[in-house]
Amino acid sequence: MSQTVDRALSILPLLAEGPADLGQVADRLGVHKSTALRLLRTLHEHGFVYRQSDQRYRLGARLFALAQQAVESLDVREIAHPHLVELNEKCGHTVHLAVHEENEVLYIDKVESRYPVRMYSRIGKPVAITVAAVAKLLLADLPEPERRALAEKLDYPHYTSRSTTDATAFLAELATVREQGWATDLGGHEESINCVAAPVRGADGRLVAAMSVSAPNVVVTAEELLRLLPLVRRTADAISREYSGTAVPPPALAPH
Structure with a gap:
């Protein structure tokens, strides 16, 4: 569980640099795309990341609000x-x-x-x-x-x-x-x-x-x-x- 949390939190500094697609997130984390997608979906559900129309992800408004x-x-x-x-x-x-x-x-x-x-x-x-x-x-x-x-x-x-x-x-x-x-x-x-x-x-x-x-x-x-x-x-x-x-x-x- 701690490794999952650590990976999810590692996505946020990456997206703070700018929008990134699934492949870029997976590469940065050193995980399979399916794992990266699962983490991104969880963060998306909580409003911490947002998937754009070009399928890239950026930081979500919920994070800024918090x-x-x-x-x-x-x-x-x-x-x-x-x-x-x-x-x-x-x-x-x-x-x-x-x-x-x-x-x-x-x-x-x-x-x-x-x-x-x-x-x-x-x-x-x-x-x-x-x-x-x-x-x-x-x-x-x-x-x-x-x-x-x-x-x-x-x-x-x-x-x-x-x-x-x-x-x-x-x-x-x-x-x-x-x-x-x-x-x-x-x-x-x-x-x-x-x-x-x-x-x-x-x-x-x-x-x-x-x-x-x-x-x-x-x-x-x-x-x-x-x-x-x-x-x-x-x-x-x-x-x-x-x-x-x-x-x-x-x-x-x-x-x-």
Whole structure:
């Protein structure tokens, strides 16, 4: 299996030099044409290579899309981190940064609370997509058809009595989030944990990430946490300005 993966990955640098036909790929790999064809078909199915009308292969758009996502995620994390640290120093609570990738919302940065009670979240771990405040923001920014299609596919675990129950309720909540430009999770994932989140936007006004402040109610009440929303939004706006190099778009999520 490792040899197959190695051969498949070896095709990508070859095609980065320019389009190549089956024979050229087979020669470069030192394999029979049937083996090269099987590898190319697999890469084609995943969008990593594309077969042109002249039967030559080139790198596929999917590869560029993944590379762009990776670059954007790394860039926004690097830019956001000092702002997250500053926010954490001001409020003392756990601060997260998350992005939407491949139908998952993932944490890409975290600054721990100064208080003894810690969050179980981890960098690289998917969030509870139907209840997390960062997920609501990121999914609310999707075009309506994508939003609806995703909502219909999701499961709706009953984490707590405040969890979102079904696609209809979820879409209604996303509509509210789009209108107000911020989101909360008030005991929807864990009864004792509350969270407020604000969007980080690129130059085109679309969301590139979402950031949040979370705290257990033994440290701060939901009402007290909500009072931090202006500070959270100012932090998100500062990240947006630095990331995009532009003025911050209006607070509400633009309709699509």
